[in-house]
Amino acid sequence: MVIKDLELLTILQARMSSTRLPGKVMADLNGKPMILRQIDRITQAQQVSKFVVATSTDPSDDVLEDLLVSEGIEVFRGDLKNVFSRFFELTLKYQPQNVIRLTADCPLVMPRLIDEMVDFFHRSEYDYVSNTLIRNYPDGLDIEIFRAQTLVMLKAGQMTSEEEEHVTSGIYGHRDKFQCGNFSNLTGQVRGRWTVDYQEDLDFIRKVYSEFIGREESFTFDEVMLALEKL
Numbered sequence: 001m002v003i004k005d006l007e008l009l010t011i012l013q014a015r016m017s018s019t020r021l022p023g024k025v026m027a028d029l030n031g032k033p034m035i036l037r038q039i040d041r042i043t044q045a046q047q048v049s050k051f052v053v054a055t056s057t058d059p060s061d062d063v064l065e066d067l068l069v070s071e072g073i074e075v076f077r078g079d080l081k082n083v084f085s086r087f088f089e090l091t092l093k094y095q096p097q098n099v100i101r102l103t104a105d106c107p108l109v110m111p112r113l114i115d116e117m118v119d120f121f122h123r124s125e126y127d128y129v130s131n132t133l134i135r136n137y138p139d140g141l142d143i144e145i146f147r148a149q150t151l152v153m154l155k156a157g158q159m160t161s162e163e164e165e166h167v168t169s170g171i172y173g174h175r176d177k178f179q180c181g182n183f184s185n186l187t188g189q190v191r192g193r194w195t196v197d198y199q200e201d202l203d204f205i206r207k208v209y210s211e212f213i214g215r216e217e218s219f220t221f222d223e224v225m226l227a228l229e230k231l
Contacts, residue, residue: 008118009096009148010051012042013083013167014104016060020197025064025104027202029209030216034107034196035064037209039073040217042102044111047118052090053104056080082164088155091148099151101144101168105196107205108140110221117183121145126181128171133182140194141221143183144168150178190225207231 014025014035025035035053042048053068055061058080065075076093078086091099098121102109113131121129128146131137146168154163154170163170172180196202211227212219 006050006094006096008047008049008098008100009090009094010042010048010100010102011054011087011090012039012051012102012104013054013086014064015056015058015080016064017056017058017080018105018197021199021202024196024202026067027196029107029206030213032216033067034202034205035104036067036071037216038104038107038109041107041109041111042114044217045114045118046111047115048100048111050094050096052076054078054083054086054090056086081161084151084154084159084164084167084170087167088151091151096148099146099148101146103142106140106142106194107196108138108194108208108224109143110141112220113137113141114143117143117145120181120183124181125179127178128168128180129183130168130172130180131183131185133172133180134184136185136189138190138192138194140192140196142195146171153177192228 016023016025018024027034029037043051052074054076055064056079057077068075076086076090078089117129127150130144132142150171159170171178193201196205208224208227209216
């Protein structure tokens with residue numbers, strides 16, 4: 001099914017087979033799997049309409065698909081290592097003009113930041129916008145927005161295995177071909193690890209979420225910064 005005139009497709013890539021913290025996307029956060037907490041937050045963004053989780057066909061991801069489908073969340077399954085191919089196949093399926101790429105190790109994703117970055121992207125002439133080219137947001141608030149046509153251009157060339165695994169590295173790694181822009185934190189540089197790769201990262205995220213019981217989908221960046229002052 002192709003959605004006519006789909007402007008923006010949001011894709012969250014996820015898998016169970018993380019080498020550093022296997023199964024982390026199913027880890028409990030205030031009584032709910034981490035990936036569902038993240039999806040609750042992502043879908044609060046006004047700019048997010050069509051949303052898909054892209055996982056792999058590896059049997060380890062069967063349990064992830066079962067969970068998401070039971071929650072009414074659309075799932076696409078593709079190659080385990082060639083993550084680029086998952087995104088490319090989804091753009092062929094839905095033919096969006098633009099794509100938001102998110103990863104399932106960022107449960108503190110900020111809906112307002114997604115909206116602000118989409119607005120910035122629309123006002124620009126960039127092919128690709130992220131808040132990671134120059135880092136002044138914490139690691140774990142990563143958002144990428146790009147024109148779907150960039151994937152077609154990459155697919156037509158010779159891609160490296162790194163570009164196939166990391167999806168967008170072929171865009172920002174070829175700035176002679178693509179116009180890339182960075183979305184900066186205008187309030188100043190904020191460092192920190194807000195991503196989940198290790199058990200200590202998950203412990204930190206759980207402490208943050210414990211400050212917002214009952215408001216898991218709506219707490220803001222500023223509120224987290226205030227909470228960190230007492231954690």
